[in-house]
Amino acid sequence: MALLEVRDLKTHFRTDDGVVKAVDGVSFSVEKGKTLAIVGESGSGKSVTCLTVMGLNPSRGVETSGEALFNGRDLLRIGGEDLRKIRGNEISMIFQDPMTSLNPVHTIGRQLREAVLVHENVPKQQANARALEMLKAVGIPRAETRMEDYPHQFSGGMRQRVMIAMALINNPDLLIADEPTTALDVTTQAQIITLMGRLQRDFGSAIILITHDLGVVAETADSVMVMYAGRAVEQAAYKGLFYEPHHPYTWGLMDSMPNLAGDDSAELTPIPGTPPSLLRPPKGSKFNPRCRFVMDVCREIEPDLKPVPGDPDHIERCHLEEPVKQSEIERISAERLGAVS
Amino acid sequence: MIRYIIRRLLWAVVLFIAVTAVTYALFFIVPADPARIMAGKSASPQEVERVRQALHLDDPIYQQYLRFLKKLVVDQSLGTSYANRQEVNDIVAAAAPVTASLVFGGMVLWLLIAFPIGVYSALRPRSKGDRAAMIGVLIGISAHPVWIGLLLSYFFGYKWQLTPIQGYCEVFTPPAGQSQCAGFSLWQWAYHLILPWITIAVLYAAFYVRMIRSNTMETLNEDYVRTARAKGVREFSVLRSHVLRNAMLPVVTMLGMDLALALGGAIFTEYVFGLPGLGKEAVESIRRFDYPTTVGLTVFATVVVIVFNLLVDILYAYIDPRIRLS
Numbered sequence: 001m002a003l004l005e006v007r008d009l010k011t012h013f014r015t016d017d018g019v020v021k022a023v024d025g026v027s028f029s030v031e032k033g034k035t036l037a038i039v040g041e042s043g044s045g046k047s048v049t050c051l052t053v054m055g056l057n058p059s060r061g062v063e064t065s066g067e068a069l070f071n072g073r074d075l076l077r078i079g080g081e082d083l084r085k086i087r088g089n090e091i092s093m094i095f096q097d098p099m100t101s102l103n104p105v106h107t108i109g110r111q112l113r114e115a116v117l118v119h120e121n122v123p124k125q126q127a128n129a130r131a132l133e134m135l136k137a138v139g140i141p142r143a144e145t146r147m148e149d150y151p152h153q154f155s156g157g158m159r160q161r162v163m164i165a166m167a168l169i170n171n172p173d174l175l176i177a178d179e180p181t182t183a184l185d186v187t188t189q190a191q192i193i194t195l196m197g198r199l200q201r202d203f204g205s206a207i208i209l210i211t212h213d214l215g216v217v218a219e220t221a222d223s224v225m226v227m228y229a230g231r232a233v234e235q236a237a238y239k240g241l242f243y244e245p246h247h248p249y250t251w252g253l254m255d256s257m258p259n260l261a262g263d264d265s266a267e268l269t270p271i272p273g274t275p276p277s278l279l280r281p282p283k284g285s286k287f288n289p290r291c292r293f294v295m296d297v298c299r300e301i302e303p304d305l306k307p308v309p310g311d312p313d314h315i316e317r318c319h320l321e322e323p324v325k326q327s328e329i330e331r332i333s334a335e336r337l338g339a340v341s
Numbered sequence: 342m343i344r345y346i347i348r349r350l351l352w353a354v355v356l357f358i359a360v361t362a363v364t365y366a367l368f369f370i371v372p373a374d375p376a377r378i379m380a381g382k383s384a385s386p387q388e389v390e391r392v393r394q395a396l397h398l399d400d401p402i403y404q405q406y407l408r409f410l411k412k413l414v415v416d417q418s419l420g421t422s423y424a425n426r427q428e429v430n431d432i433v434a435a436a437a438p439v440t441a442s443l444v445f446g447g448m449v450l451w452l453l454i455a456f457p458i459g460v461y462s463a464l465r466p467r468s469k470g471d472r473a474a475m476i477g478v479l480i481g482i483s484a485h486p487v488w489i490g491l492l493l494s495y496f497f498g499y500k501w502q503l504t505p506i507q508g509y510c511e512v513f514t515p516p517a518g519q520s521q522c523a524g525f526s527l528w529q530w531a532y533h534l535i536l537p538w539i540t541i542a543v544l545y546a547a548f549y550v551r552m553i554r555s556n557t558m559e560t561l562n563e564d565y566v567r568t569a570r571a572k573g574v575r576e577f578s579v580l581r582s583h584v585l586r587n588a589m590l591p592v593v594t595m596l597g598m599d600l601a602l603a604l605g606g607a608i609f610t611e612y613v614f615g616l617p618g619l620g621k622e623a624v625e626s627i628r629r630f631d632y633p634t635t636v637g638l639t640v641f642a643t644v645v646v647i648v649f650n651l652l653v654d655i656l657y658a659y660i661d662p663r664i665r666l667s
Contacts, residue, residue: 056570080576088573095571100564104663105586114582115572150662166572 001072002029003173003206004053009066009076011045011052020278022048024230025066030174035200035207037221037238039214039253043275045230046210047096050176052076054093055083070174089119092167096179098159102151108135108162109147115169134165137202138195157188164195171203178210193219214257218242226250229276229286232305236314245332246308246316246325248291254332285319293320293328342658349654353647360643361636365406368632378630379423396423409636419637424629429637432622437641439509440618443610444603446534447541448596454546459553460585466558474550481547490540490613497536505533507615537614541607545599552595556588563587590661597653604649605642 011023023045030036038046051057053068053075068075070091075083087093095101103111112131116122128147135143138161151159160180167175177196181189193216200207209220217224217238224241226234226249234247245251252271273290276282282289288298297319308314309322318325376393377384384392393399397408412418419429462471498506510522510529522529560566561584569583570576608620615621619638626634658664 054571056567084573084575086573087571093571095564095568097564101568103565103569103583103587105590105661106582107662114569114574118573118575118578152663163568166568 003032003071004030004208005067005069006049006053007067007069009049009052009068010064011048011057012063014061014063015279018279019063021230021281022278023052026225026227026230026232027066028225028232028235030206030208031222032173033200033204033206034222035209035220037209037211037217037224038227039211039217039224040227041212041275043278044227046227047178049227050093050178050208050210054087054091054176055080056087056093085119088115088167088172089170090172091174091176092170092172093176093178094160094163094167094180097183098156098163099183101163102159104151107148107150108154112147112162112166112169115166119170130169131165134169135162137168137199138162138165140165156184157191160184160188160192161195164192164199168199168203168205172205174208175200175205176208176210179212180209181213181216182211189216196220214253226253229281230278231286231317233287233318234314234316235305236308236311236316240308240311240314243333244308244311244314244329246314246329247287247318248293248320248328249287250316251328251332252290255335285317293324295319345658346655349651353651356647357643361410361640362406364639364643365409365636366402368636369402369405373630375423375630375632413640419640420633422626422631422634424626424631424634429633432634433619433637433641436617436619436622436638437604438511439616440604440607440611440620442509442512442530442534443537443541443607443616443618444600446531446538447545447603447607448600450538451542451546451549452596454542455549455553458546459550460557460580462550462554463557463561464580471554474554478547478550481543482551484543486540486544486607486609487613489543490536490610493536493539494613504535506536508533509616509618537610537616540613541603541610548599549592549595553588553592556591557584560584560588586660590657593656593660594653597649597656601646601649604645 006029007027009023009026013020013022026049028036038049040046052064055075064076066076109128109131112134113124113127116127116130132143132147135146140146140158140161154162181192184192196207197220211217221238223237225232226247228249234241234250241250245254255269256271258268271290276286276289284300284302285298288294291298303317303319305315305317308316376389376396376398380389380392397405409420412420419433422429422432458474462474465471494506497503510526510533512526512530566579566583569579605619607618608624611618611621623635623638626638
């Protein structure tokens with residue numbers, strides 16, 4: 001059985017202007033010790049999906065349905081106190097902006113210690129020792145003295161390391177990382193990704209990695225879910241997605257990723273237009289207004305998620321005929337995959 | 342930390358000189374002749390001239406200011422009242438405890454009201470309780486202290502005879518023969534200040550409810566509060582240790598400022614309830630063209646503001662680690 005099994009998850013926000021369907025029927029699963037990457041533009045519902053699973057959405061004006069089975073328990077139903085005991089202990093989360101995610105008035109040591117003490121009845125010294133050990137594990141130099149420092153005395157990359165230390169201090173089964181490298185500069189990004197990979201091996205945690213960076217996905221993910229406008233548009237194992245991408249939106253993401261093999265002939269091609277309003281999403285396929293391959297049927301009927309021929313684990317949501325897709329897959333493989341193969 | 346305090350102290354000295362100089366000049370620009378007032382209505386021009394010389398009023402302003410500063414620094418004296426030859430020091434010393442009693446007592450009351458209501462409103466925005474609180478805030482901010490004071494006096498003091506309407510009772514040295522203050526002095530002191538405290542608290546509580554509410558709501562949306570919840574911290578601890586600690590930082594600043602300003606003279610409240618505090622003394626000294634008293638009270642108010650600013654700065658450095666090292 002999968003560690004986390006999410007089925008038909010819907011998160012709808014009631015606003016003054018109407019209902020925003022931030023997440024609208026998403027299903028996925030994460031296996032023990034594996035990494036699932038959730039990819040998509042801002043506003044595609046990646047973060048809300050994970051916040052819903054964690055029970056961290058605002059309590060008012062939100063409608064949630066579906067189920068999220070974690071070790072067989074439905075996180076959407078078990079309620080406040082039971083969910084609180086799971087949070088930070090069995091499932092923990094790292095956020096996008098390390099500059100604002102740590103409390104400015106408490107020392108790093110106190111914030112790390114707190115993560116232990118809310119879940120375990122251990123003496124303060126023992127919690128401190130664990131905190132120190134974690135700080136060393138994430139590579140903070142002079143960890144002993146830095147325990148007494150405040151967040152503003154750390155750089156962005158160091159703060160994200162602290163966040164990771166805090167998330168892993170109780171040895172969780174699942175770590176949700178919400179764009180953990182977006183706010184960091186490129187060299188620091190690589191360090192953090194490497195660190196997360198190493199810690200995953202050491203601690204055996206499964207990871208849900210939320211990102212819009214396909215390069216990061218290529219380095220870390222076992223499986224990938226591409227989201228668009230609150231829905232999954234393509235889900236596959238890592239290889240299937242990178243070598244046989246089947247959805248025009250996935251193609252768009254790949255075309256806007258630089259080819260690190262240094263092949264200049266393939267220019268970066270941005271996806272035209274902007275993500276749709278979730279208040280009034282387009283009829284038919286949600287991606288149709290921005291799709292280069294749009295057909296009449298796309299404007300009327302939203303395609304279902306269906307498996308790709310020959311790969312039952314690879315599902316996608318598009319009306320295009322398979323031969324059209326194959327030619328596009330060949331083009332992309334030729335132009336882009338120097339970077340990841 | 343020590344360098345921070347020294348730097349603040351040096352600034353306080355500069356501020357003090359600037360404010361006293363401006364105040365001093367301001368009062369001597371006013372087109373009234375204190376010598377004539379001092380000498381009395383029936384005085385001859387010669388007598389007026391003698392008074393002018395005796396008070397050094399014919400010297401240039403800067404000399405008068407320097408003489409005033411010298412007296413202040415060397416003799417620690419604010420001078421002598423023109424009106425009744427009383428030492429201004431004594432006037433301030435008599436009035437300051439009255440105003441301090443009024444303001445600090447009022448502060449305790451307004452914080453006791455504002456803190457729970459503000460936090461409750463922030464946690465339950467747009468609820469019935471929040472809406473009721475916001476209407477209360479609007480009334481509190483709009484209602485003038487004189488109106489509130491008179492209303493309270495009429496109902497509690499006059500109609501229902503529950504509280505005194507006028508006057509102040511000393512705690513430590515209750516004057517003999519003042520029958521209204523007979524009895525246990527601490528009780529009499531508080532009893533006479535109940536209505537003034539409520540009056541001053543209504544306005545400030547309204548401001549503080551609004552400020553505490555908005556700060557708390559803002560802090561509730563901070564990323565680090567989400568981090569705390571993601572760690573599994575209990576909701577009560579999230580509120581106490583992550584939300585309120587941060588939300589109260591601006592309140593400390595505001596409290597320091599407001600206390601300093603109110604100590605300069607809560608004029609309206611003192612007037613309505615006949616409290617012989619700094620505000621009342623200041624208004625009366627202006628009416629009598631009693632410049633030394635006016636300037637003395639202003640200087641005292643300035644010092645209070647400076648001292649409170651300093652206290653706030655130091656307190657702030659203590660409660661906000663980001664200030665400490667910068």
